[in-house]
Amino acid sequence: MKDTVEPYVTEDGRTIGGVLMELKHITLKFGGVVAIKDISFDIREGEIRAIIGPNGAGKSSMLNVISGFYTPTEGEVWFEGKKRPQMRPYKVAQQGIARTFQNIALFSGMSTLDNIMTGRITHMSAGLFSQAAWWGKAEREETANREAVEKIIDFLEIQHIRKTPVGRLPYGLQKRVELGRALAAEPRLLLLDEPMAGMNVEEKEDMSRFILDVNDEFGTTIVLIEHDMGVVMDLSDRVVVMDYGKKIGDGPPEEVRANPDVIEAYLGVSHD
């Protein structure tokens, strides 16, 4: 199944389209350290793609390559059928790739509303003076953006913390606000770096539901890194497994779970 590029419909009725992003022979070196070694895989339109692996396997580096924060030492990133030249992260963001961070990176003194508003930055074009004078285009844009933000607040059910500074919120809600900020950019590809780390079971359930809803309602393609195997196996359509910078498995969750290399990487195998 993974070799075909034909669109298909999953069991729960979602449509998985053609290839949205393809990573070809990516290698990433920091001096002498090889973080990622010759990894290739693709991300298809509308799917939930998980990247898993033990600590230090290079998962976050991979996400940083996709988001344009790191430029791969070797290899190519193809996005929407075109080879992506080396570009700055904000340019990548403008292409429709948004992300959340492993350690929450919100503006803790600002309210939930303002934080999510910052996600709309790619949709603002009014100039400095127009913004300062709050006139004409700036005002119209702000209204339109606020409307989009309110829809996201409604979607994520965080109306009650709209005006609360995010620094005062519990961890689980901060994660949700961060997801909201990423969604505000209306991305085609959403990168989630450990969205459920450090959450309790209830918060994980909520977050899983939101991830599925985002994928379902907006048709957003999602790449996520996660350690909770239960969550990964339930949520994702396909899984990439990394270990020591190498890809050791790729395919649907059931297939990956049965892969002996993956079992070895996660559980260890006695060599006798």
Added chain:
Amino acid sequence: MALHGASTDELCSIPALLARNVRLYGDKPAYREKEFGIWQCWTWGQANDEIRAIAMGMLALGLERGEHVAVIGRNRPAHYWAMVAVQMCGAIPVPLYQDAVAEEMAYVLDHCGARFVVCGDQEQVDKVIEVQDRIHHIEHVLYNDKRGMRKYDHTHLNWLKDIEEEGRAAHARLEPELEARIAELTWESTCVMLYTSGTTGKPKGVVLSNRNIIETAKASVEFDHLGQDEEVLAYLPMAWVGDFIFSIGQAMVAGFCVNCPESPDTMMTDLREIGPTYFFAPPRIFETMLTNVMIRMEDAGDLKHALFKHFMEFAKDTGEEYGMPRYRTKRSRPTLRRRLRWMYRYAMGIGFAIETIVENAVRGFFVRLRHPLEARKYFRARGPLLNLYPQPLRDYFNYRTGEVLVYGPLKNTLGLSRIRVAYTAGEAIGPEIFDFYRSLGINLKQLYGQTEASVFITQQPDGQVRSDTVGVPSPGVEVKIAENGEVFYRSPGTFVEYYKNAESTASTKDPEGWVATGDAGFFEEATGHLRIIDRAKDVGKMADGRLFAPKYVENKLKFYPDILEAVVFGAGRDRCTAFINIDLTAVGNWAERNNIAYASYQELAGHPRVLDTIQAHVEEVNRSVADDPMLSGCQIHRFLILHKELDADDGELTRTRKVRRNIIAEKFADLVTALYDGSDSIYTETEVTYEDGRKGRIKATLQIRDAAVAPAKASGQVAA
């Protein structure tokens, strides 16, 4: 009191009242809902269009006269509209509790035989689909919130907006039919069917006619001089009779605006934004508000804390006289003279307020110099210097100063600044809590009512408000006390029957129309006010024949902020014992201040210092119970703090949060035994239901404490 006949002004149904409101107040706001951060508003005219469109859409789906339509969802205008639309079609709306689990819902859906179900969102639709394989008569499910519904099989599922569109498209064909059905509605046709929360046994469907609802609403609107410009916040469960009377009955009769909060979590913020003029809340809400205020005052600076204490103390005696809003008999714009007087008062208040702050800040500074660590203990605030004024004016200006410094800002924070009339009912309210709100100048009153009476049985008139009575009979209501102390009433609001339950109807309502409330009470001779003691069937005898009134003791316990719920046992036994639920907010806050770490309710509930505190409360209650010679036997000898919070999902409380005594006694039978066999601790396991319906078990070892008992005051002269 005519039992038959029509309304004097031909307005004998909710749709008829709606038509009148459209005529009179067409462009005034009728419904508001906060959605996407903005208050969306519908005028009476717009609401009427929506309601008619829904009604015609339902006709197009084949809604018949007289059938029941279930409505499940949180308070949203569309759900209220759906109910009125159902009435327009000649059918009967049946609102259900939205937080009921699928099992509970199944019984009611089955009992009322609904073919149509209107759901709020995906969660409710899921529950209906879950029970649909057992209840085959459900044919059409309509939903209001589209989210997550895309993938569902839509053969019998419709979005409410689509139904409206369908109705609008077919209006030429359906309009005459709709008009005919509206015209058929009479004084005696059923307005709504509401299920009782069922303290004991299965819920019963109470059938209320148009006459019941409209006449009651009219009388109560007049009683409190409610006008067209009132604002109310609709946040109580739609399945509860109170919400139906306030948000549909009175709103339609008086023509005022119903505001729906954005989500249940934002209720407090929305309350503040709307600033209702007419407000209804169970005592629990007032308790929570007060607890939050107290917690926040603990965190406030010394000066604020001291001023708060001083002025609240002052208001206790003077609030009733100087704080209450003027009761309006006729509507008129304030004259220039009144405006000037108001400005003068406010200016004086501000002047004295500045003086008070400065004075106390200076004094506070010196107190802090002398007692740097315990300033709060030694610093008492002082009121403004008013030596030049004669005594009555002093109090008056003192209160004005307090209004500027404390009462006004506090009322504003709570969202109660504009309250003209507020009611509390359902449970007894703690006298301290009641007096707190009244001394702030909030006209909080009590009423006594039940579903079967369309709410109103007795209520307190303005100016005759006390915390220990529930007022005088409402207009048009006759009340009598039976020999055994049970309260009976007869009123225009008296329900028609229990649906499909003639037996219960006959045992509750006698042929002359008198209805048994199931509560024991008596009239105070001096004032004519009714006082309720307890549920008549809960009032029992102890082994030695002394009177046992559990609710009386439980209420006294619950008045402590630390105690959320209490269940007292003792019927047929030689002494009383109790289960206690602590209030996690209040006790949790206390624990934080005292460096007590805890991870869960269970852990905090088992902490020895918490037990000490609760023991002190119990002993205090025992002393106060001992003062009453009739009830001195109800003192609590032993108690324990439960390892879980009592919850409606586990069947321990009703959906309106009333204790289900028998079920609790059965479920925790091992604990009750332990309370009576003298053991110090007991190990127990309990099954709990999570919000999504799954089950789990919690295990705990509970400590049992003995509480000191006070000797009865009037020495043992208790008749058996």
